[in-house]
Amino acid sequence: MAVVIRVLLVDDDALVRAGLSMMLDGVGGIAVVAEAGDGREAIAAADAHGPDVVLMDLQMPHVDGITATRRLRGRPRAPEVIVLTTFDTDENILRALRAGASGFLLKDTPPAQIAEAVALVAAGNPMLSPAVMRRLMDRSVAQSDRYERARTALAALTPRELEVALAVANGRSNAGIASELAMSVTTVKSHVSSILTKLGLDNRTQIALLAHDADLV
CATH class of the missing domain: 1.10.10.10 (Winged helix-like DNA-binding domain superfamily/Winged helix DNA-binding domain)
Structure with missing residues (x-):
């Protein structure tokens, strides 16, 4: 039996979650098992459904994506976290990676690359979008x-x-x-x-x- 990667979607925009769910459910080997509208719901959903990978927005009410990522990654059998956001500031990138995120993608990333990122991160490989990698490289050179x-x-x-x-x-x-x-x-x-x-x-x-x-x- 083929291994299926279980995904939790976390975003306060229901339309974004619906689009991601439709896209990922159409990819072989990936199944969206739950959705959450903020970081607080994400933690409860992770406990209930045991996802392998969490696609996490940053700017959300109640509990933001950075805090939720840190809490999830600090747990036993922690899921991998990919931040999926429109906010690609240096501060957000570094805070997400320090919180334990294994990936950082922008919301304009093509669907095929998002699916690829889910598979890579689930296998233990980090995944950064080219734009994010360039920002980190530029920051390193500047420092x-x-x-x-x-x-x-x-x-x-x-x-x-x-x-x-x-x-x-x-x-x-x-x-x-x-x-x-x-x-x-x-x-x-x-x-x-x-x-x-x-x-x-x-x-x-x-x-x-x-x-x-x-x-x-």
């Missing part, structure tokens, strides 16, 4: 560029100035830095002024951001 620029900039500081810069980044006041590094407040102010000049920055917040980009705090 790498910021890291290198920050490290290069901070290399212009003396060891003492770097200590002061890191203390600033950690939220220390001038008096706190003076006590921590055994120097006068006047000396701390002089170092901060020198740091701002060398790095071409305008304020202490920018020092903190640079230290963060350099992965030093």
